Amino acid sequence: MTRFTPYIAGVLMLGAAAPSLAADESKADEQIKYRQSAMTLVKTYFGPMGAMSQDKMPFDKARVAQYSEILAMLAKLPVDQYPAGSEKGDKLKTRAKAEAWTDGAKLKQVNDKFVQESAKLAQVAKGNDVKAIKAQIGAVGKTCKACHDDFKEK
Amino acid sequence: MTRFTPYIAGVLMLGAAAPSLAADESKADEQIKYRQSAMTLVKTYFGPMGAMSQDKMPFDKARVAQYSEILAMLAKLPVDQYPAGSEKGDKLKTRAKAEAWTDGAKLKQVNDKFVQESAKLAQVAKGNDVKAIKAQIGAVGKTCKACHDDFKEK
Numbered sequence: 001m002t003r004f005t006p007y008i009a010g011v012l013m014l015g016a017a018a019p020s021l022a023a024d025e026s027k028a029d030e031q032i033k034y035r036q037s038a039m040t041l042v043k044t045y046f047g048p049m050g051a052m053s054q055d056k057m058p059f060d061k062a063r064v065a066q067y068s069e070i071l072a073m074l075a076k077l078p079v080d081q082y083p084a085g086s087e088k089g090d091k092l093k094t095r096a097k098a099e100a101w102t103d104g105a106k107l108k109q110v111n112d113k114f115v116q117e118s119a120k121l122a123q124v125a126k127g128n129d130v131k132a133i134k135a136q137i138g139a140v141g142k143t144c145k146a147c148h149d150d151f152k153e154k
Numbered sequence: 155m156t157r158f159t160p161y162i163a164g165v166l167m168l169g170a171a172a173p174s175l176a177a178d179e180s181k182a183d184e185q186i187k188y189r190q191s192a193m194t195l196v197k198t199y200f201g202p203m204g205a206m207s208q209d210k211m212p213f214d215k216a217r218v219a220q221y222s223e224i225l226a227m228l229a230k231l232p233v234d235q236y237p238a239g240s241e242k243g244d245k246l247k248t249r250a251k252a253e254a255w256t257d258g259a260k261l262k263q264v265n266d267k268f269v270q271e272s273a274k275l276a277q278v279a280k281g282n283d284v285k286a287i288k289a290q291i292g293a294v295g296k297t298c299k300a301c302h303d304d305f306k307e308k
Contacts, residue, residue: 037194037195041191073230
């Protein structure tokens with residue numbers, strides 16, 4: 001919990017005092033754009049690894065080693081990106097469910113799991129056990145799905 | 155494994171540089187979306203620090219320490235996100251200049267500078283010298299501007 005304290009302080013302040021980064025963008029849209037951008041990055045690096053784990057594309061060890069490092073890094077981005085007021089966009093549409101605002105404890109829990117499994121993948125991917133690497137990609141994929149099931153509209 | 159099949163289903167198309175993540179999205183648009191997403195994240199974390207360094211918002215040491223760590227991490231994302239074919243989007247507009255494709259050496263050079271100055275900021279931000287921290291935020295800002303000047307349309 002202490003680990004998150006500075007961030008929480010930062011988030012409260014962000015809501016209160018952050019300058020609008022684009023004059024023509026509402027605060028809600030700015031927040032939605034941020035969340036979607038973070039997901040685009042996660043998807044970019046996880047996607048090919050997921051396909052490799054299911055033998056839907058050739059396994060490329062060097063690429064998995066690089067992408068898993070990046071994914072573990074991205075997983076650690078602050079999770080508290082669902083401040084009040086960003087449940088609905090002005091110009092942008094969000095597919096985040098209401099639960100992201102009403103069940104922060106669970107959101108943190110599933111995010112922690114994603115952080116853990118991604119870190120483990122980055123470790124396993126340094127080795128040569130392709131079967132273990134593929135299995136761990138699957139474990140990360142399950143954390144993606146768990147969060148999407150609970151917090152993302154279809 | 156089968157649990158996350160639906161998620162994977164959308165991410166199977168693969169090119170050398172970028173996997174196709176959405177069936178209705180062209181490869182060029184996908185690449186542009188990735189680049190813009192990465193920039194959105196960079197802006198989200200650099201923006202408030204830039205404002206603090208210019209006394210446009212109150213200096214918050216804990217927040218700068220956290221954001222500078224994240225920025226240093228984001229700075230290390232692979233720079234090779236300008237593959238041939240992504241000079242122009244289908245549905246999306248890019249403001250990347252032609253030089254991003256014709257002067258890869260310089261692009262790498264300015265990116266390396268961004269990586270270095272961001273890493274230095276994350277170090278300086280661990281200390282208590284607010285003047286030095288603000289100066290280093292300024293140094294990072296210059297690397298943003300240098301790249302935008304050469305590689306981004308106004």
